[in-house]
Every structure is written in structure tokens, then in C-alpha cells.
Amino acid sequence: MLEVEGLGIRFGGNHAVQNVTANIKPGKITAIIGPNGAGKSTFFNLISGFYQPTTGRIRFQGQDITRLPTHDVVARGIARTFQTTTIYKELTVLENAMIGHRVRTRAGLWDALLKTGREKRDGGGSRDGGMAALERVGLAPQANLLAGALTQEGQKRVGIAMALSSDPKLLLLDEPAAGMNPEETVNLMALIRELVVGGLTVALVEHKMSLVMGLADEILVMHHGQKIAEGTPAQVSRDPAVIEAYLGS
Ligand code: ADP
Ligand code: MG
Numbered sequence: 001m002l003e004v005e006g007l008g009i010r011f012g013g014n015h016a017v018q019n020v021t022a023n024i025k026p027g028k029i030t031a032i033i034g035p036n037g038a039g040k041s042t043f044f045n046l047i048s049g050f051y052q053p054t055t056g057r058i059r060f061q062g063q064d065i066t067r068l069p070t071h072d073v074v075a076r077g078i079a080r081t082f083q084t085t086t087i088y089k090e091l092t093v094l095e096n097a098m099i100g101h102r103v104r105t106r107a108g109l110w111d112a113l114l115k116t117g118r119e120k121r122d123g124g125g126s127r128d129g130g131m132a133a134l135e136r137v138g139l140a141p142q143a144n145l146l147a148g149a150l151t152q153e154g155q156k157r158v159g160i161a162m163a164l165s166s167d168p169k170l171l172l173l174d175e176p177a178a179g180m181n182p183e184e185t186v187n188l189m190a191l192i193r194e195l196v197v198g199g200l201t202v203a204l205v206e207h208k209m210s211l212v213m214g215l216a217d218e219i220l221v222m223h224h225g226q227k228i229a230e231g232t233p234a235q236v237s238r239d240p241a242v243i244e245a246y247l248g249s
Contacts (some may be wrong), residue, residue, distance in 0.1 A: 007056035031212035034222035079168035087149025097130035133165035173204040
């Protein structure tokens with residue numbers, strides 16, 4: 001579904017991502033793991049068009065998307081969440097989902113903020129798109145609550161709904177379980193599995209290897225900007241290079 005070849009980016013002399021080749025398969029959960037600073041978030045920033053790569057190519061569903069701006073990448077069917085929550089706490093859960101829909105389908109954030117209030121009253125495509133996304137993450141009953149009133153887990157779900165509101169084929173989640181307790185984490189994993197059963201392809205970044213062992217179909221391990229291993233959870237967890245990277249971190 002997503003083919004990455006020789007992907008790299010440098011910040012000054014720092015090779016944040018270097019010569020990464022990867023293949024994300026449709027209908028699967030792929031985890032990108034590695035110690036802090038390994039280049040995982042940067043890898044997502046490259047795929048989603050937030051950063052322009054210095055080297056390499058990215059193909060999505062057979063088409064080159066290497067230097068497309070973010071809104072074009074979204075329009076092709078790739079959406080993402082961010083490592084730090086980026087929801088609007090003063091707006092309702094539904095308004096957040098609607099902003100996600102607008103930002104991802106139209107001109108930009110300001111347009112989205114201005115028009116969302118009016119559409120919420122008058123109906124329209126963004127409202128339907130927003131509600132559909134909330135249903136997928138189990139937040140439809142909370143649609144009219146302020147997003148800031150939700151738990152940490154609820155706010156994470158709002159972030160996922162914002163991404164889902166563009167109806168992506170591939171969803172990129174950057175450390176979705178960060179800050180969650182074990183029970184919330186289990187719930188989140190169940191949600192991710194449900195989304196995949198519903199036809200979505202998911203790639204997620206996580207620095208704790210244990211969290212993705214029971215979830216991922218495929219794991220890609222990064223260290224110092226490079227891919228050091230890939231395979232099933234069983235394969236990577238006994239890979240000497242992976243064990244060393246984690247022990248040394
Ligand atoms: P991870 O998500 O695996 O913890 P990151 O992708 O955030 O790691 O960071 C990888 C490396 O790239 C780090 O050394 C980080 O400081 C550097 N980096 C990331 N983004 C930038 C940026 N915009 N400018 C300069 N350096 C950056
Ligand atoms: Mg990161």
C-alpha cells in the first residue's frame with residue numbers, strides 16, 4: 001500500500017532518517033518502534049508531507065507522493081495523529097471532528113474554524129463527516145461535550161476522530177498510547193483492531209516494544225535514523241540488533 005524507498009532527511013549534520021526502505025501492507029497493523037530520537041516521528045512527518053525528504057521516494061497505492069503538500073497527501077487517503085494532542089479543548093467534540101474534516105478536505109485551519117460553527121447549526125457535509133468519525137471511535141454520545149472535559153483517553157479518541165474524518169485508507173498514529181494507563185491502553189488497542197477490521201490500514205509509532213507485541217502484524221525497528229530490523233513481533237523481539245538498541249537506550 002505504501003512503499004518507501006531510500007528515504008532520508010538531514011537537519012544540519014544530523015541524519016534524522018537515513019536510507020529507510022519499507023513496505024506497509026494493506027489491511028495490516030504495522031508498528032514503527034525504536035528508542036527515543038530514533039527518527040520515528042520524523043518518518044511519519046516525511047510520509048505525511050510535513051517534511052520534504054532529502055533523499056528517496058514514497059509511493060502510495062502505486063502513485064508517487066514524494067513531494068506532495070500535506071493536504072494533497074490527505075486527499076489521497078493518508079491521515080495522521082500527532083505525538084502531542086492537538087485538539088481544541090474549548091470546542092465541542094463534534095466541532096473538533098468537523099474541523100478535522102474541513103482542514104483535511106479544504107483550504108486550511110482558519111477557513112475551518114470560521115465555518116465550523118455555522119455548519120454545526122445548519123447541517124452540512126462536515127457535520128455528517130464529523131459524526132461518522134465520532135461513531136467510529138465510540139464518541140458519538142459525547143458529541144456536544146467540550147473536548148477539554150474528556151479524559152486523557154477520550155481526548156486521544158477525539159484526535160483519532162479528527163484524522164478519521166477525512167476518511168483515510170491509511171492512518172498514521174504517533175504514540176497513541178502515550179500518557180495512558182494500562183486499562184486505557186487496552187481499550188485503545190481494541191479500537192485500533194476494530195478500525196482495521198473495518199477496512200483501515202494502520203501504522204503506529206511506539207517506543208515501548210511490549211505495547212505492540214500483541215497488536216502489530218509487522219514491526220519495523222528504527223535506531224539512529226536507520227531501519228535496523230523488520231518482521232513479525234516474534235522475529236524482531238529475538239533479533240540481536242534490536243535487543244542491543246533497546247539495552248543501550
Ligand atoms: P522519535 O520520534 O523516534 O523519538 P524524532 O523523529 O522526533 O525521534 O527525532 C529524530 C531526530 O531528528 C532527533 O535527533 C531530533 O532532534 C531530530 N529532529 C526532528 N525534527 C527536527 C527538526 N524539525 N529540526 C531539527 N532536528 C529535528
Ligand atoms: Mg516521536
